[in-house]
Amino acid sequence: MPAAWKTRSAEFKKLWGYSVGLYGVWVAHVGRRTGLFEAIAKSPATFEELAAQTSFNPDAVKAWCSAALALGFLRMKGKKLYLPAKTKEILLDKKSPDYLGGQFSYIALRSLEYGGLEDLIRTGRKRETTSLTFEAIVEATDWDHNAFLSAIKNRGGKSHKLHTMLVRGCRVLDVGCGTGTFIEKLLQHYPRSSFVGVEPSEVAAHKAMEMAAGKPAIEVLRETGEAMNFESEFDLVYLGESLYAASDKQAIVSNCYRALKKGGVIAIVEGLLPDDDDNDHKTSSNDDDENRLIMGMQVDFSLQGYRFMTRNEIGTLLKTAGFSKTAFEDFGGSLYLVTAWKS
Structure with a gap:
């Protein structure tokens, strides 16, 4: 660990974690919505194999996988990515008491409307409920x-x-x-x-x-x-x-x-x-x-x-x-x- 990070205060590290958390929310949401998590759960794969299986953009898939690894969603065994059993349950099993997949998607979808927050604070102007709002609510209420x-x-x-x-x-x-x-x-x-x-x-x-x-x-x-x-x-x-x-x-x-x-x-x-x-x-x-x-x-x-x-x-x-x-x-x-x- 770099010496500079070790000298940072606990308060700094806590607030830094909030920035990291935003990326975690979106990595989880995109992985669920595109089926990337399900694909890896079915069969561990390399970056290249995953992109080929899904017919997705290879560079984008590699970037997502790299982020998912760094954030702890995925793990690597040899050269293949895999989804740990407990992580799979938390992200994909809607009947599990530990299910958080819908919560990640709710936060991601709601964040698409956060451009209105500054206006809300300054003027009190609110936003009407949209189809995007309902989509987010459905994710959360599962x-x-x-x-x-x-x-x-x-x-x-x-x-x-x-x-x-x-x-x-x-x-x-x-x-x-x-x-x-x-x-x-x-x-x-x-x-x-x-x-x-x-x-x-x-x-x-x-x-x-x-x-x-x-x-x-x-x-x-x-x-x-x-x-x-x-x-x-x-x-x-x-x-x-x-x-x-x-x-x-x-x-x-x-x-x-x-x-x-x-x-x-x-x-x-x-x-x-x-x-x-x-x-x-x-x-x-x-x-x-x-x-x-x-x-x-x-x-x-x-x-x-x-x-x-x-x-x-x-x-x-x-x-x-x-x-x-x-x-x-x-x-x-x-x-x-x-x-x-x-x-």
Whole structure:
């Protein structure tokens, strides 16, 4: 190691690492999207062999491989590159609790809009949600969906109440269903249940309707959570990473309460900021690595005028609507499953 690097302060090295991290995000994203990681996982290869197999530009493939090696994604045995088993799981296995592939792609895609951050800071001008935003969200929510399914199916040998309801067959309302990917997954796992998706975005709702075509158990409506008007129709209402974007959160939660039958449950999967009276003046310090990601993601959210909530804030929304028995299950990385019941 060069002597000059050894003399650098710990603070310098930490900040230097942020620059390196940006390249790591993009190497991971490009490797996933182009199939380079999958190709190497199937068969270790040299730079030249990989370029030939994929028919990609040899110089670009070599540059990517060199970066992936330096950043620790790939390893070399002899002259061939290979993808370690654990790295493969983290980058490619969407069902793994350690899956981070979608998170890398979310950050990369969102960074394409960061040109608007300076304008946001100077003038407060926000950006409309675009197809690129939805693409990024889909990448990120894959992990959320699988975390939810894993949590309710594998609860230390005990049956989670939500899993039991869905297995028996219940009526589910997904508020802010996006392109309908989660409803589709739920139907595959719980064929006795039926689903209604509500989505305000024309683009996302259209894709969800295409997915639902030919599936009698799924209905998709283009509607806002604030305007929906169901009355005692559902056993379970689900909101997955959608409440933060609502203009009137209390109206949505109250409408969810009204939509539920007596004894029904609301399930909210949402990234939540730490409950801290001094949060505005803190930066999620060195001893709290797990919260650093959500604290940084506030930048993404602010571009569209959104912000994360805290546990206290979401608890107040539920209590005001009439819900009781509110519970928080920590999925890790500041992502929570929040459940509450209609008595």
